[in-house]
Amino acid sequence: MSTAEETAAGGDERQPWAEVTPEAARRLLVAAVDAFAERGYHATTTRDIAGRAGMSPAALYIHYKTKEELLARISRIGHEKALAILRDAADGEGTAAERLAGAVSSFVRWHAAQHTTARVVQYELEALGEDSRAEIVALRKEVDAQVRRVVQEGVEAGEFEVPDAQGATLAIMSLCIDVARWFRVDGRWTPDEVGALYADLVLNMVGAKR
């Protein structure tokens, strides 16, 4: 995990994965994120994860019964964080354009700063077990619904011109999520700069009156 991520991960920007307790369970989760991101879920063993966390496999089993349980927990926390970010922006003050710009810039900043976590959350959905997959699919629908709501409110208020609100929402979410793929800490842009650039491009996309 990069330094940028250590300072701004999980649920709390200062204390990564602060909601995961006890400390040993948190340490194992961070190790699992790193291992899954580096080698992929299927190539990672619980032994690898325990080793990265400086623990024994037996100590891991106290906190997580299976490797899938770790992935499901990472995925749930990641999606809940995404939902909180977008709900805050969608429920905020201001015009639809201001709220959409806020949603996009916060969501992009999270995907840039948390790109390691976000890659695991976005690319390993197929590896989830049946129960956790159903739960995550429901969360993803709620996540999308926040953005679609702001797009529709903008259309109804005459602020946006969007022939297909579902299609525009899909494109907006896709643009934000893919930041996790290409973002590099030593690249041209900071997370804030990508957030501002993308908020502007998305307002163009929905035909916002300027």
Place this chain on the structure above:
Amino acid sequence: MSTAEETAAGGDERQPWAEVTPEAARRLLVAAVDAFAERGYHATTTRDIAGRAGMSPAALYIHYKTKEELLARISRIGHEKALAILRDAADGEGTAAERLAGAVSSFVRWHAAQHTTARVVQYELEALGEDSRAEIVALRKEVDAQVRRVVQEGVEAGEFEVPDAQGATLAIMSLCIDVARWFRVDGRWTPDEVGALYADLVLNMVGAKR
């Protein structure tokens, strides 16, 4: 590999990976794409790939010395195809808006129809060896340059309004590439529909006069 992909993969839309000969080398490559997409590069062995192709590990080694050689070949062919699609569109007839719409819709259609291949090509770059990575990075720069050229020509011709051509190019490429992540053969949209939707959204994004 899905049915949609079987009918439209690799270099030729009718004959997937037709440029790979002999037939046994082609069959192994198709098996490698499927295995890498399903389990990830690091979780796949050459034995898995040979098995999927109905061949022995010894028969695989006649065509590919290492697993990395398979990935490098898949990546090279995929990137060359992307470059050909975008170069054709960028070099085509018409205004910058027409050429940008053509580039986006063709590139999106390829990422939708070839989503399995595209995921391997886009998500396993880190697994490439040093030499092939340098080659692929150079190809990716050329791929991006095709789109940036059309964006800049549009700005110079007064067709587009783009404060940051490099940023807009990044967003356009990202939008197209991420289609490989979310596209489902049984989903709401066909590859053609996503291509048309995205071409329209991208023209908005660059402030094309309509």
